[in-house]
Amino acid sequence: MTAPVAITLRVNATSHTVTVAPDMPLLWVLREVLQLPGTRFGCGAALCGSCTVLLNGMATRSCVLPVSQVNERDIVTIEGVLASPAASVARAVQQAWSEGNVAQCGYCQSGQVLTAVALLRGTAVPNDNDIDRAFDGMLCRCGTAPRVRAAVHRAARLLSERVSGTDTAIPSANPSTSPPTTP
Numbered sequence: 037m038t039a040p041v042a043i044t045l046r047v048n049a050t051s052h053t054v055t056v057a058p059d060m061p062l063l064w065v066l067r068e069v070l071q072l073p074g075t076r077f078g079c080g081a082a083l084c085g086s087c088t089v090l091l092n093g094m095a096t097r098s099c100v101l102p103v104s105q106v107n108e109r110d111i112v113t114i115e116g117v118l119a120s121p122a123a124s125v126a127r128a129v130q131q132a133w134s135e136g137n138v139a140q141c142g143y144c145q146s147g148q149v150l151t152a153v154a155l156l157r158g159t160a161v162p163n164d165n166d167i168d169r170a171f172d173g174m175l176c177r178c179g180t181a182p183r184v185r186a187a188v189h190r191a192a193r194l195l196s197e198r199v200s201g202t203d204t205a206i207p208s209a210n211p212s213t214s215p216p217t218t219p
């Protein structure tokens with residue numbers, strides 16, 4: 037194993053200096069060192085999406101990203117997204133997920149939610165092809181993909197209604213309805 041070195045990361049708007057092997061995947065730094073278990077381990081090979089975080093706003097699979105390669109980029113996890121620059125989009129996604137009863141066991145949902153947030157920040161009104169591309173390779177053993185797609189459309193409508201002034205009711209963050217974060 038590579039010798040540990042001190043690495044400073046900015047996670048959910050807070051700087052952390054960790055002493056870890058530079059080739060340790062970001063996923064394990066988040067879960068095991070920083071105690072942020074909302075980012076999930078699924079395959080460990082960039083094949084399922086459960087480990088997705090936002091890296092400078094882009095949906096990124098943390099299981100195959102050596103922590104030494106994160107550099108100065110901002111990391112946002114499911115624990116911090118409602119207090120991040122993506123908060124307004126995240127609140128719309130949260131509402132849409134809740135209305136659509138998207139989550140089943142919940143295991144994959146932090147990755148699904150952050151993928152939706154990244155998509156909607158880049159594409160205000162995604163079509164089905166946009167959604168399929170963004171969620172390509174996101175696996176859900178509970179089969180929630182149709183609900184995820186419907187909820188992304190609903191979140192886009194919530195955001196556009198808010199912009200047009202026809203809906204001001206997207207609620208503030210409510211921890212009781214946040215996506216589940218079982219370790």
Ligand code: FES
Pocket residue numbers: 076077078079080081082083084085086087088097098099100
């Ligand atoms: S755990 Fe990273 S993609 Fe599956």
Ligand code: FES
Pocket residue numbers: 139140141142143144145175176177178179180
């Ligand atoms: S909700 Fe169970 S794995 Fe996706």
